[in-house]
Amino acid sequence: MKALLPALLAAALLATAASAQPAPITLVENGPRAERINVAVVAEGYREADLDAFQAAAGRLIDALFATAPYDRYAAFFNAYAVPTVSAEAGADRPARSEARDTYLSATFGCGGVHRSLCLGGDGERRLNALLRDALPEYDVALVLVNDAEYGGSGGRVAVVSAHAAAAEIAVHEMGHTLAGLADEYGGGAAAGFASRNTATDAHPAHVPWSAWLDDATPLPTPDDAAHGHVVGAFEGAAYADHGAYRPERHCRMRALGHGFCAVCNEHHIGAIYDRVSPIAAAWPAESDVTAGAGRLAFRVDALVPAGQARYEWTVDGVTVGTSAALALDAGDLPPGASHVEVRVTDATDEVRDSTLVPLLSDVRAWTVTRPAATAAESGAGGADTATRLGLAAPNPVRHAARLPFRLAEGGAVRLSVYDALGREVAVLVDGERPAGLHEATWSAGALAAGVYVVRLEAPGATATQVVTVAR
Numbered sequence: 001m002k003a004l005l006p007a008l009l010a011a012a013l014l015a016t017a018a019s020a021q022p023a024p025i026t027l028v029e030n031g032p033r034a035e036r037i038n039v040a041v042v043a044e045g046y047r048e049a050d051l052d053a054f055q056a057a058a059g060r061l062i063d064a065l066f067a068t069a070p071y072d073r074y075a076a077f078f079n080a081y082a083v084p085t086v087s088a089e090a091g092a093d094r095p096a097r098s099e100a101r102d103t104y105l106s107a108t109f110g111c112g113g114v115h116r117s118l119c120l121g122g123d124g125e126r127r128l129n130a131l132l133r134d135a136l137p138e139y140d141v142a143l144v145l146v147n148d149a150e151y152g153g154s155g156g157r158v159a160v161v162s163a164h165a166a167a168a169e170i171a172v173h174e175m176g177h178t179l180a181g182l183a184d185e186y187g188g189g190a191a192a193g194f195a196s197r198n199t200a201t202d203a204h205p206a207h208v209p210w211s212a213w214l215d216d217a218t219p220l221p222t223p224d225d226a227a228h229g230h231v232v233g234a235f236e237g238a239a240y241a242d243h244g245a246y247r248p249e250r251h252c253r254m255r256a257l258g259h260g261f262c263a264v265c266n267e268h269h270i271g272a273i274y275d276r277v278s279p280i281a282a283a284w285p286a287e288s289d290v291t292a293g294a295g296r297l298a299f300r301v302d303a304l305v306p307a308g309q310a311r312y313e314w315t316v317d318g319v320t321v322g323t324s325a326a327l328a329l330d331a332g333d334l335p336p337g338a339s340h341v342e343v344r345v346t347d348a349t350d351e352v353r354d355s356t357l358v359p360l361l362s363d364v365r366a367w368t369v370t371r372p373a374a375t376a377a378e379s380g381a382g383g384a385d386t387a388t389r390l391g392l393a394a395p396n397p398v399r400h401a402a403r404l405p406f407r408l409a410e411g412g413a414v415r416l417s418v419y420d421a422l423g424r425e426v427a428v429l430v431d432g433e434r435p436a437g438l439h440e441a442t443w444s445a446g447a448l449a450a451g452v453y454v455v456r457l458e459a460p461g462a463t464a465t466q467v468v469t470v471a472r
């Protein structure tokens with residue numbers, strides 16, 4: 001009985017020591033943790049005196065990651081944190097040389113019999129889970145940085161890299177496994193390969209998962225030569241097998257460091273990013289139920305999508321009324337009662353072709369806008385405007401394309417056309433039946449000479465015209 005109390009006390013102290021690690025340090029914060037991919041760089045094999053070096057190394061690792069495609073363009077989708085731990089000794093175990101180090105997560109070289117494979121041994125993975133559960137429960141990707149200068153790393157549920165000069169290169173490769181679910185594309189053995197997102201065991205186009213990237217001009221299997229250095233095909237040698245397994249491109253970071261990701265591995269990264277984070281950062285009004293009063297209703301959406309790649313589509317009760325980041329509605333644009341206003345934001349990148357990934361690249365926000373019956377009644381007495389009208393072209397002057405909003409008091413046959421200064425019809429933008437409500441047409445004026453043009457709306461019971469200038 002006497003020995004029990006000190007033993008319990010010692011256990012309690014040990015437990016305290018294990019959980020009382022230094023607090024995480026924010027390296028990059030682009031948004032709320034619940035709405036970003038949170039990368040945790042976790043220290044392993046760093047002593048208390050080494051923690052400044054750890055923070056600096058973690059910062060360099062994150063800087064290098066976000067300088068690498070496609071992370072460079074999608075950096076706004078990520079937060080990054082340095083999670084310190086204190087080890088009694090520096091470095092990692094080397095079982096082949098019977099070297100053991102007392103470290104927090106028991107990192108060891110020689111995993112699976114491969115010396116440069118560096119992973120967490122013993123109960124390291126359990127300790128890592130416990131640590132992150134306390135320190136950074138919102139983490140999505142854990143990257144363990146091992147304080148050992150020898151080249152090494154491994155991927156899987158957790159990515160582990162050494163502090164070798166190539167750490168960032170290794171980390172980006174291991175993130176390919178951990179974040180994008182990719183397989184290794186290197187051969188090297190006589191074992192049978194396996195099929196995955198970026199490896200195939202059959203070079204027939206029907207059995208290659210990246211068939212969206214194949215064209216008829218590329219032979220399958222694809223010759224491993226310079227003439228096919230930048231095409232997507234099916235190159236033999238992948239998934240640890242030299243024969244009977246195929247990879248998408250001749251070169252890829254999942255095959256060898258020093259190269260970028262191939263087109264297929266790149267698209268799976270972008271898919272993985274949008275699988276976790278919406279392309280919509282924020283939208284206004286903040287409330288989803290809105291009442292249309294006397295003033296204008298201003299809608300706006302902020303996209304996380306890389307510059308120049310965002311597409312917007314606003315609809316009112318299923319009819320497209322806008323294609324920019326903002327939309328303004330008058331009460332008179334809406335029928336009495338409730339209307340469904342929706343914006344769809346899409347990353348229009350041409351880097352994603354896989355039909356299972358494409359739907360991840362867009363998201364919607366929706367509002368229910370109620371126009372009180374009283375407002376509708378007022379409009380009849382000259383209040384809100386419900387008449388058929390042609391909205392202002394934007395931009396005007398136009399160089400390439402202009403948006404032309406128009407509203408119909410009643411449904412029916414509509415013709416929206418453009419005439420030049422000599423009265424010749426140069427474009428027909430709408431010619432057909434349209435329902436009552438707000439609409440928008442796009443006029444591509446890029447091929448027209450500079451000058452003054454007239455846009456003419458012919459609708460049931462009304463016609464309207466507007467002068468638009470084409471500038472060059």
Ligand SMILES: [Zn+2]
Binds near residue numbers: 198248254262
């Ligand atoms: Zn690849």
